[in-house]
Amino acid sequence: MRDTRKKLKNYCYLSFGANIKSLLLTHLILVSFASILPAAETTLHFTEQTQQAGIHFKHTNGASKHKYLPETMGAGGLFFDYNNDGHLDIYLVNSGVLNPTGQHQRPPNNMNVLYRNNGDGTFVDVTASAGLQQDHGYGMGCISADYDNDGDADLYLTNFGTNQLYKNNGDGTFTDITSQAGVGDGNWSVSASFGDFNLDGHLDLYVANYLDYQLETAHACFLEGVHMYCGPHEYPGVRDTLYRNNGDGTFTDITSRAGVRNTGKGLGVLFTDYNNDGYPDIFVANDAVPDFLYRNNKDGTFTDVAVTVGVAYNSEGRATASMGIASGDYNNDGASDLFITNFSLEINSLFHNDSDGFFTMTTFEAGLADSSFSQLGFGTEFLDADNNGTLDLFVANGHVWDNVSKITPSLSYRQKCQIFENIGTGQFRELTETAGPFFKRPVVARGVAVGDYNNDGLVDVLVTSNGEDAALLRNDSQTALRKNKWVKIRLIGTKSNRDGIGAKVWVQTEKTTQFREATCGGSYASGSERKLHFGIGTQETIQSIKLQWQSGHIQTLDFSNAENPINQTIRITENHLR
Numbered sequence: 001m002r003d004t005r006k007k008l009k010n011y012c013y014l015s016f017g018a019n020i021k022s023l024l025l026t027h028l029i030l031v032s033f034a035s036i037l038p039a040a041e042t043t044l045h046f047t048e049q050t051q052q053a054g055i056h057f058k059h060t061n062g063a064s065k066h067k068y069l070p071e072t073m074g075a076g077g078l079f080f081d082y083n084n085d086g087h088l089d090i091y092l093v094n095s096g097v098l099n100p101t102g103q104h105q106r107p108p109n110n111m112n113v114l115y116r117n118n119g120d121g122t123f124v125d126v127t128a129s130a131g132l133q134q135d136h137g138y139g140m141g142c143i144s145a146d147y148d149n150d151g152d153a154d155l156y157l158t159n160f161g162t163n164q165l166y167k168n169n170g171d172g173t174f175t176d177i178t179s180q181a182g183v184g185d186g187n188w189s190v191s192a193s194f195g196d197f198n199l200d201g202h203l204d205l206y207v208a209n210y211l212d213y214q215l216e217t218a219h220a221c222f223l224e225g226v227h228m229y230c231g232p233h234e235y236p237g238v239r240d241t242l243y244r245n246n247g248d249g250t251f252t253d254i255t256s257r258a259g260v261r262n263t264g265k266g267l268g269v270l271f272t273d274y275n276n277d278g279y280p281d282i283f284v285a286n287d288a289v290p291d292f293l294y295r296n297n298k299d300g301t302f303t304d305v306a307v308t309v310g311v312a313y314n315s316e317g318r319a320t321a322s323m324g325i326a327s328g329d330y331n332n333d334g335a336s337d338l339f340i341t342n343f344s345l346e347i348n349s350l351f352h353n354d355s356d357g358f359f360t361m362t363t364f365e366a367g368l369a370d371s372s373f374s375q376l377g378f379g380t381e382f383l384d385a386d387n388n389g390t391l392d393l394f395v396a397n398g399h400v401w402d403n404v405s406k407i408t409p410s411l412s413y414r415q416k417c418q419i420f421e422n423i424g425t426g427q428f429r430e431l432t433e434t435a436g437p438f439f440k441r442p443v444v445a446r447g448v449a450v451g452d453y454n455n456d457g458l459v460d461v462l463v464t465s466n467g468e469d470a471a472l473l474r475n476d477s478q479t480a481l482r483k484n485k486w487v488k489i490r491l492i493g494t495k496s497n498r499d500g501i502g503a504k505v506w507v508q509t510e511k512t513t514q515f516r517e518a519t520c521g522g523s524y525a526s527g528s529e530r531k532l533h534f535g536i537g538t539q540e541t542i543q544s545i546k547l548q549w550q551s552g553h554i555q556t557l558d559f560s561n562a563e564n565p566i567n568q569t570i571r572i573t574e575n576h577l578r
Contacts, residue, residue, distance in 0.1 A: 043386045044419055046436040046461060046473040053472050054123045055090065060110040061467040062097035062138075063402070067220070069213055070098060070160040072229050072400045073190065076141035076379070076447030076525030077464040080153045082130075083172055086569075087117035088453040088529055090462060091155065092470055093139040098160075100215040111135050112142075112157070121454050121474075131173045137161020141447070141525025145194040147203045148249055149498040158189035158207065158525065167249075183251050187238045188213055193521030195271025195280045196497050198300055199550055202245035203497050203520075206282055208266030211235040228401050232287040232321070237265040240284065259301040265289050268325040270522040272336055273502065274309075275357050278552065280502050283311070285322035285340055311338065311351050315361040320346055324448070324524035328382030328391045329515045330366075331426040334506075336517050341377025341395060341524070344404075344411055348372040348395070367427045368393075368420065375415055376400065379448030379524040383459045386477045387484035387535030389512055390422035396445035396463055396524070414442035417463060436473070444468055451529030457486045457567055459533055464526070487542060488569040489532045491518055495551040496574055502550040505532055509539040531569065542566065549574050 061071045075093040082089050092113045096106040112135050115123035127133055137159030144153045152168035162184040166174040178184045187209040194203040213235050221230035242260045243251035255261070260282075268285035275281065279296035286292065290312040294302035306312035314320050321343035327336050335353035342348050347369045351359040363369045375397040382391040397415035404411045419435045420428035432439045447464035454460065458475035465471070487507065491500025503518045516532045536542065541564050545557045555575060559565065 043479045044392065044421055044431050044435050044477050045475075046419070046438060047476050048436070048438045048471055049121070049474045050469065050472045053121060055115060055470060055472050057092045057113050057470045059092075059094055059465060059467055059470070060097070061095050063467060064098070066218070067227060067229050068098045068215060068218060069211070069230055069235075070095070070138055070140075070188065072402070072466060073140065073210075074446065074466060074525070075139050075464060076191075076523075076527075077449050077462050077470060078142045078144055078527040079449045079451035079453065079462060079529045080144040080155075080527065081530075082114070082144075082153050082155075082168060083116065084152065085117075085119070087119045087455065088451045089117050090115040090123060090453070090472070091142055091144070092464060093142050093157065093447075093525070094135070095139045098138055098215060106135050112139060117453060126172070129172070131175065132166065134176060136164055140190045141192065143192050143194065143521050143527040145203050145501060145520045146498045147194065147205070147245060149202070151498060153530075156183070156192055156194075156205065158192055160188045162186055163189050163192075163207065177249070181250055182253070183207075183243055185209070185241050187241070190266065191268050191521060191525050193269045193271045193282075193519070194501060195282075195520065196245075196502055196550055197271070197280050197282075197296055198244070199279065200247065201493070201495060201497055201551070202247045203499070203501060204245045205243040205251060206269050206271065207241040207243070208269035208284055209238045209240050210265055210267060210287070212238045224407050226403055226406050228403060228407070232265050237263045237286070237289065239263050240266050240269070254300070257301070259297075259303060260294060262292060262304060264292055267323050268340075268522065268524055270325050270327055270519055271502065272327050272517060272519055273504075274336065274353060276335070276355075278550070280550075283325060283338060285325050286319075287323070288319060288321050290319045291322050291340070309357060310359040310361070314346070314349050315363075320349060322349075323378045324380045324396075325522045326380040326382045326393065327517070327519060327522055330382060330391045330393070330422060332390065332512065332514060334513070334515045336515075339380060339382070339393065341380050342372070344374055344376040344399065346373075348377055362426070365426070367429065371418060371420070371430050374411060375418070378446045379463070379526055381448050381450045381461075381523055381528060383450045383461075384533065384535035385419070385459055385475060386421070386479045387458065387486045388424075388479070388537045389514060389535050390424050392422050393420040393428060394418070394448055394450070394461055395420070396448045398444035398446060398466060412442065414444055416440065416442050417445050438471060438473055443471070446524060447526035448523045449526045449528045452488070452531075452533065457488075484535055484537050485539065485566050486533065486535050487565050487567070489534070489545070490530070490569060490571045491532070491547075492571060492573040493549060493551075494574045495553065496549045499530060500549065500574070504548040506546040507534045507536070508543045508546070509536050509541065510543065511539060512536075536566070540566070545572070547572060547574075
C-alpha cells in the first residue's frame with residue numbers, strides 16, 4: 001500500500017517525499033482533535049429540488065475505452081437572469097462524444113440547456129427558442145456578463161475546441177457572434193472571467209487554457225497495471241488568453257503585450273483586486289504547476305507576483321493540483337481571501353489576505369485541512385448560507401479517475417460534496433452530515449454556482465456532475481428563515497462597466513461592517529448570481545452602504561433617515577454620467 005500510494009503521488013506531481021509521514025501524523029492528530037470539539041447546532045440545510053423544479057439534465061462525457069482526458073474534466077453551470085425579469089435562470093453545459101478525427105459530435109440530446117425560471121420555483125427548457133441550440137466543440141464551462149453594456153446578460157462558453165460568445169438580443173434570444181468578436185480562442189479552455197483591467201468601462205476577458213492535448217496523438221497511461229486517465233504532467237501546458245474589449249463589440253488578443261506569457265495548466269481564473277489599488281489583478285489556478293497572480297501594473301501590463309506574495313505554492317512550498325477558486329472575506333477584516341480546491345491526498349488551500357500585499361495559508365488554522373485530505377475538489381464558492389453575517393463555504397468533490405479505487409482502495413471516484421459553517425472566529429465547522437440528503441450521496445461533482453433562485457433571501461446552490469445529473473439545492477436553513485435578515489444589491493454602472501464588476505461594497509450595521517467585491521467567474525467552469533448578497537443576522541437596521549466603483553467614484557447611501565432596505569433587493573446606480 002505504501003509503495004502504491006507513493007507512486008500515485010509521484011504520478012500526480014503530488015509527491016510529499018520525506019514529509020509524507022509527518023503529513024499522515026498531522027492528519028491523524030487533526031482527526032483526534034476534531035472528535036473532541038463540541039457538537040454543532042445544525043443551522044445549514046439544503047433540499048434537493050432538481051426534479052421538482054423541472055431540471056432534467058444529465059451530463060454526457062462520452063467516456064470511451066481510450067480514456068481521453070477531456071472526458072473526465074467537464075462541465076460547469078451558471079445562474080444568471082438572461083431576460084431581466086428578476087428571477088435567476090440556469091444554463092448547463094454538456095460535453096458530448098470525442099472523435100479522433102477532430103469532429104466532436106453533439107447528438108441532439110447532448111446539447112447545452114437554458115432553463116428559464118418561471119418565478120414559482122420551476123423552470124422550463126427554452127434552449128431552442130432562445131437560439132442556443134448550436135453548440136460547438138466539447139463543452140467545458142460558462143460565464144455571463146454584459147460585455148457590451150446594453151443591459152442584457154451575454155454568455156461565454158469554454159470548450160475543448162472553439163469557444164463561443166453569445167450576444168443577448170434583449171428579446172429572449174441570443175446570437176453567436178464569436179467570429180465577429182474574435183474570442184474563439186481554439187485551445188482547450190476550461191474557465192474564464194470578465195473584468196475591466198484598464199478601467200475604460202468595458203469588460204475584458206481572460207480565458208484559462210489547460211493542456212496541449214490532441215486526440216490524434218493522445219497516449220494511454222497506466223499505474224499499477226490499471227489503464228487510467230492521464231495526469232497533467234503527461235502533456236505540456238498552453239498559454240492562457242487575455243482579450244481587451246475594444247468597446248465596439250470586438251476584442252483584441254493582447255496576451256503577449258500585456259505580459260501574460262507564462263504557459264501554465266489553467267483550470268480556474270478570476271479577476272480580483274487583491275492589493276486594493278483600484279486595478280483588478282488576475283489569479284489563475286494551475287494544475288500541478290505553480291499558480292499565477294498577475295498584478296496589474298496600471299499601464300496595460302501585468303507582472304506575475306504569485307511567488308512573492310505567497311500564493312504560488314502551498315505552505316510546504318509545493319505546487320498543488322489547483323482546480324477551483326472561491327473569493328471572499330471569510331473573516332470580515334475588509335479584504336478578499338482566496339480558497340483553492342486541490343487533488344486528493346493534498347489539502348485544499350485557504351489563503352488569508354493579510355492586507356499588506358501578501359497572503360498566508362491558513363487551511364489548518366481555519367479547520368479545513370483534515371476534511372479535504374481524501375477529497376478531490378473542483379467547484380467551490382463562499383456564501384452566507386444562514387444570513388448570519390459570515391461567509392460559509394461549499395466544496396464540490398469528485399475524482400478524475402473512474403477506477404481510482406483499484407489503485408488506492410481508500411479513495412473513491414464518487415465523493416460527497418461538503419458544506420462548512422463559518423463559526424465567526426476565522427474558523428469553519430463541517431456540517432455535511434446534517435445539511436440534507438444530497439450531501440450523503442456520492443457524486444462526481446465539478447461545477448458550483450450560487451444564487452437565490454426563488455427570491456426568498458437565502459442563497460441556493462447549483463451543482464454539476466461529470467456524466468451524471470445536475471443538482472439544484474434549495475436553501476432551507478431554519479435559522480435564516482426564522483430570524484436572520486439580509487439585503488441584496490444589484491449594481492448598475494454608468495461610467496464603470498454596466499454590471500459593476502470590480503466594484504467594492506461595504507454594508508454597515510450597528511455591530512458589523514461587511515465587505516464584498518463584485519466579480520465574475522471563479523469556482524470551476526461556472527458562474528454565480530450577479531447580485532451581491534449580505535446576511536446581517538438579527539440586526540434590525542442597516543446604517544449605510546458604501547460603494548467604490550471602478551471609475552474611482554465613491555458613493556455612500558445613508559439609511560439613518562430613510563426607509564431601511566432590510567430583506568430587500570436594492571438597485572444602486574453609479575451616479576456618474578459617461
